[in-house]
Amino acid sequence: MTFSIHGLPVSRGIAIGRAVLVASSRLDVAHYFIEASQVSAEINRVRDGRDAVIAEIQRLQTSIVQMGPKDTPHELAALLEVHLMLLQDEQLTHGVKHWIKDRLYNAEWALTSQLEVVGRQFDEMEDEYLRERKSDLEQITERVLRAMRGISSPLIQPLGRGMRKPSQQDLLLDDTIDVPLILVAHDLSPADMLQFKQSVFAGFITGVGGKTSHTAIVARSLDIPAVVGARLASQLIRQDDWVIVDGEAGVAVVDPSPIILAEYGFKQRQNELARGKLARLLHTPAVTLDGQKVELLANIEMPDDAASAIRAGAVGVGLFRSEFLFMGRHGKLPNEDEQYQAYRRAVEGMQGLPVTIRTVDIGADKPLDDTARNVGYLNPALGLRAIRWSLSEPAMFLTQLRAILRAAAHGQVHLLIPMLVHASEIRQTMALIDHARVQLDNRGLAYGPVKIGAMIEIPAAALTLQVFLKYFDFLSIGTNDLIQYTLAIDRADESVAHLYDPLHPAVLRLVASTIAEGQAQGKLVSVCGEMAGDISMTKLLLGMGLRSFSMHPAQILAVKQEILRSDTSKLKPWAQAVLADDEPNRRILVRP
Numbered sequence: 001m002t003f004s005i006h007g008l009p010v011s012r013g014i015a016i017g018r019a020v021l022v023a024s025s026r027l028d029v030a031h032y033f034i035e036a037s038q039v040s041a042e043i044n045r046v047r048d049g050r051d052a053v054i055a056e057i058q059r060l061q062t063s064i065v066q067m068g069p070k071d072t073p074h075e076l077a078a079l080l081e082v083h084l085m086l087l088q089d090e091q092l093t094h095g096v097k098h099w100i101k102d103r104l105y106n107a108e109w110a111l112t113s114q115l116e117v118v119g120r121q122f123d124e125m126e127d128e129y130l131r132e133r134k135s136d137l138e139q140i141t142e143r144v145l146r147a148m149r150g151i152s153s154p155l156i157q158p159l160g161r162g163m164r165k166p167s168q169q170d171l172l173l174d175d176t177i178d179v180p181l182i183l184v185a186h187d188l189s190p191a192d193m194l195q196f197k198q199s200v201f202a203g204f205i206t207g208v209g210g211k212t213s214h215t216a217i218v219a220r221s222l223d224i225p226a227v228v229g230a231r232l233a234s235q236l237i238r239q240d241d242w243v244i245v246d247g248e249a250g251v252a253v254v255d256p257s258p259i260i261l262a263e264y265g266f267k268q269r270q271n272e273l274a275r276g277k278l279a280r281l282l283h284t285p286a287v288t289l290d291g292q293k294v295e296l297l298a299n300i301e302m303p304d305d306a307a308s309a310i311r312a313g314a315v316g317v318g319l320f321r322s323e324f325l326f327m328g329r330h331g332k333l334p335n336e337d338e339q340y341q342a343y344r345r346a347v348e349g350m351q352g353l354p355v356t357i358r359t360v361d362i363g364a365d366k367p368l369d370d371t372a373r374n375v376g377y378l379n380p381a382l383g384l385r386a387i388r389w390s391l392s393e394p395a396m397f398l399t400q401l402r403a404i405l406r407a408a409a410h411g412q413v414h415l416l417i418p419m420l421v422h423a424s425e426i427r428q429t430m431a432l433i434d435h436a437r438v439q440l441d442n443r444g445l446a447y448g449p450v451k452i453g454a455m456i457e458i459p460a461a462a463l464t465l466q467v468f469l470k471y472f473d474f475l476s477i478g479t480n481d482l483i484q485y486t487l488a489i490d491r492a493d494e495s496v497a498h499l500y501d502p503l504h505p506a507v508l509r510l511v512a513s514t515i516a517e518g519q520a521q522g523k524l525v526s527v528c529g530e531m532a533g534d535i536s537m538t539k540l541l542l543g544m545g546l547r548s549f550s551m552h553p554a555q556i557l558a559v560k561q562e563i564l565r566s567d568t569s570k571l572k573p574w575a576q577a578v579l580a581d582d583e584p585n586r587r588i589l590v591r592p
């Protein structure tokens with residue numbers, strides 16, 4: 001039966017495919033497709049993992065028998081018996097084989113997919129005792145996964161298959177494996193999302209998350225339809241269900257009827273046509289009707305994203321979120337050489353255009369690795385994040401600074417510092433940059449000149465801009481955090497997403513004053529938060545005087561189209577009126 005789940009729109013477009021449910025992050029595993037020739041090796045891997053756990057349990061049972069009934073609790077013996085039974089269950093084995101043979105999932109993916117299927121059956125059981133056995137099932141799955149880690153995996157490359165758009169027949173016949181896959185999860189970390197750059201998935205849905213959470217940001221950078229904050233999605237959608245993701249409306253349609261499928265198929269084709277039209281603007285300079293030149297820059301997460309920035313016609317990188325090089329490495333930080341090579345790849349990839357490398361912004365919803373998530377402090381967004389973490393770990397920070405300075409020998413590099421708020425932090429940062437140069441001199445390593453900029457993303461920074469203007473060559477407004485900290489709204493929390501309002505007068509005034517004060521002193525001011533890529537904000541930002549926008553490569557052409565249709569001489573007085581209004585939402589709808 002068709003039903004829909006509502007969430008928050010994250011990334012435009014429509015995807016139609018089969019649901020792949022990802023279990024809790026405890027059981028996070030790699031997802032990739034294998035080749036047909038690797039099927040039996042993968043089935044053997046699961047079998048060997050399972051056999052290893054069975055042998056381990058049987059050893060335990062033997063030692064229990066040797067201890068005698070007096071020394072062993074009855075519950076332990078019963079529990080081991082249950083675990084053995086579950087491991088030897090035919091349904092689990094058959095199911096896993098099905099995912100590997102028929103869908104070509106890798107062994108770990110197959111095992112967790114089957115866990116989802118069997119787990120659901122447990123959830124539906126009337127008997128409470130039996131229902132609770134689901135946690136045993138999870139435990140044994142975890143043990144098998146762990147055992148499999150010790151069993152070498154054949155060398156398999158992710159194939160990125162399954163991306164062909166399904167024909168109506170595919171969908172109706174429902175018997176093909178070569179259809180897009182939609183990832184469904186309760187929660188995904190930004191590091192998880194990075195894995196999906198290999199584009200195994202055509203769309204994704206999460207139960208939690210706000211529109212500017214970093215998970216959503218990475219989804220946008222992948223340019224695949226996505227919906228976040230769709231509560232209950234991972235409970236209501238079942239493994240392998242057909243799902244439509246409407247990224248623009250923020251809706252997931254589950255088990256769609258043929259009529260609904262046809263309707264969305266039509267919308268999909270319309271979207272493709274619109275994209276095709278936009279592509280014609282690729283080589284058109286971004287100039288307004290009254291001749292104002294505008295700089296359109298790209299936000300990237302990894303060095304190889306430089307290629308998509310170039311393809312989208314970006315005139316540089318306005319924000320390279322370097323923290324993605326640090327995440328998902330189990331706390332092992334990249335060394336100077338690794339970082340230098342990564343930054344150099346981005347710089348060379350941009351073919352002489354400038355690259356703005358932001359120093360690491362770890363913390364809040366970007367933990368170093370998943371095990372560090374949700375532990376520690378109640379308000380991580382207000383804690384040891386970004387430059388605060390860097391200054392508390394000077395050896396780590398100096399390593400990064402040296403790597404960036406060395407990359408600057410290969411092209412234009414701008415250095416951007418996140419989350420600054422105190423003059424003392426600015427001075428410490430500058431002293432460390434100087435120190436990094438001295439260290440490189442002492443080691444005889446080449447480095448290049450850099451312009452140094454500050455992110456303005458905390459209201460206190462915007463309100464004391466003159467201090468920043470004394471030290472920095474340029475400013476970049478991080479509207480994602482500026483909104484979060486001005487309105488006291490957690491950007492990653494879907495329950496307050498309706499209050500996360502880029503058009504709140506306080507936010508607009510801080511953005512406008514930062515642009516005006518910065519430009520009055522001849523400094524370049526850019527916006528690199530999600531506001532820069534939102535076409536409903538383009539005219540307002542132009543009216544405020546902004547001439548430099550940094551966004552995901554996929555958004556550049558649509559923003560360019562807005563710019564080409566704009567006349568800043570008309571936008572300026574209109575923007576002033578919007579800024580003076582108590583409820584700017586009303587005015588923004590009628591743009592000149």
Ligand code: PEP
Nearest residue numbers: 457478479480481528529
């Ligand atoms: C911002 O805060 O607007 C920004 C660009 O940085 P991030 O989203 O990485 O916090």
Ligand code: MG
Nearest residue numbers: 457478480481
């Ligand atoms: Mg920020």
